[in-house]
Amino acid sequence: MAQITHGIRSILSHPAVYSGFQRFMGAERDRANYVNEYLMASSGMRVLDIGCGPADILAHLPDVEYYGFDISERYIAQANARFSARNARFTCAMVDEDRLAALPRFDRVIAIGLLHHLDDQDAIAVLRMVAARLAPGGRVVTLDPCFTDDQNAIARWLVKSDRGQNVRTREGYNALAQQAFSRVQATVRHKSWIPYTHCHLVCELD
Numbered sequence: 001m002a003q004i005t006h007g008i009r010s011i012l013s014h015p016a017v018y019s020g021f022q023r024f025m026g027a028e029r030d031r032a033n034y035v036n037e038y039l040m041a042s043s044g045m046r047v048l049d050i051g052c053g054p055a056d057i058l059a060h061l062p063d064v065e066y067y068g069f070d071i072s073e074r075y076i077a078q079a080n081a082r083f084s085a086r087n088a089r090f091t092c093a094m095v096d097e098d099r100l101a102a103l104p105r106f107d108r109v110i111a112i113g114l115l116h117h118l119d120d121q122d123a124i125a126v127l128r129m130v131a132a133r134l135a136p137g138g139r140v141v142t143l144d145p146c147f148t149d150d151q152n153a154i155a156r157w158l159v160k161s162d163r164g165q166n167v168r169t170r171e172g173y174n175a176l177a178q179q180a181f182s183r184v185q186a187t188v189r190h191k192s193w194i195p196y197t198h199c200h201l202v203c204e205l206d
Contacts, residue, residue: 027056030143030191030198034112035060038141038187038200045107048130050095051114055079058086067103069095097129105135111142115173115201116164123166127180131205139204140181146170146188146199155195173199182206 035057041047043062049055052068054075066088070076076092083090093099109130115123130140145159145167159167168176174186181203189198 031057031060033189034141034143034200038143038202039108039110039139041108046104046135047108047110048095048100048103048106048133049110049112050126050130051111051117052079052090055083055088055090057110057112058083058088063087064108067091067106069093069099095126095129100129100133103133105133105138106130107135107138109134109138109140111140113144113164115142115176116144116162116167119166120176123176124179127177127203131180131203134205139202142173142177142199142201142203144168144173144199146173146197148188148190148197151197152190152195155190155197158194158196168199170199173201177201177203 035041041061041064043064046065047061047067049057049066049068052070052075053072055066055068058066058068058079064087066086068079068088068090070090070092071094073092076090079088079090091099114126118126127140134140145162145164147156147159147167147169151159170186170188174184177184177186183204183206185202187200189200191197
C-alpha cells in the first residue's frame with residue numbers, strides 16, 4: 001500500500017487527531033452527502049466498510065448490519081468504544097477473500113479514501129474481490145481525492161500532499177472500476193470551504 005506515514009502525516013494515525021482534522025476539513029458534511037446521494041443504504045442492509053478508520057461514517061447510517069475493517073488497532077479501538085450499542089462488528093485486519101467468504105453477502109460496500117493508496121493492480125484486485133461478494137442489487141461506493149484540469153491551485157496542492165501516493169483523475173478511477181463492474185458512475189465534486197476535489201464511484205453489476 002503506497003502511502004506516506006512519516007513526518008507531519010504520522011500525526012493522523014492518532015484517532016482523535018484524525019477525526020478532528022476530518023471535521024475541520026468538512027468531512028461530516030461530506031459523509032452525509034456520501035450516504036444520502038451515493039450509498040443510499042436502508043435499514044436492515046448489510047454494509048461492509050473497507051479501511052473504516054474510527055468508523056465515523058456509522059453515525060450517518062441507518063440501522064444497518066455493519067462490518068468495518070481497518071489495520072489500525074487505535075482506530076478499531078475507538079470505533080468499538082464509540083459504537084458499542086450499534087449492530088456493528090469491527091475487525092483489525094486487512095480485508096481478504098477468506099475473511100469475506102466467511103461473511104454473508106453485502107448490500108453496500110464503502111471504500112472511502114482507499115483506492116488512492118493502492119496501485120492499479122491492487123486496486124483492481126480489491127474491486128473484483130468485493131464485486132464477488134455483493135448481494136443482488138448491491139453497490140460499491142468509493143471516495144478518493146482527484147486531480148482535474150480545472151482544479152483550484154490550493155485544492156491541487158492539498159491533494160498532492162495526501163498520504164496516498166496513487167491519486168488519479170476521474171478517468172483513471174473510472175478505468176479501474178470498469179475492470180470489475182458493468183455499471184460505473186464517476187462523479188467529481190469540488191469543495192470550496194477548504195478547496196479540495198473528490199471523485200465518487202458508484203459501482204454495480206448487471
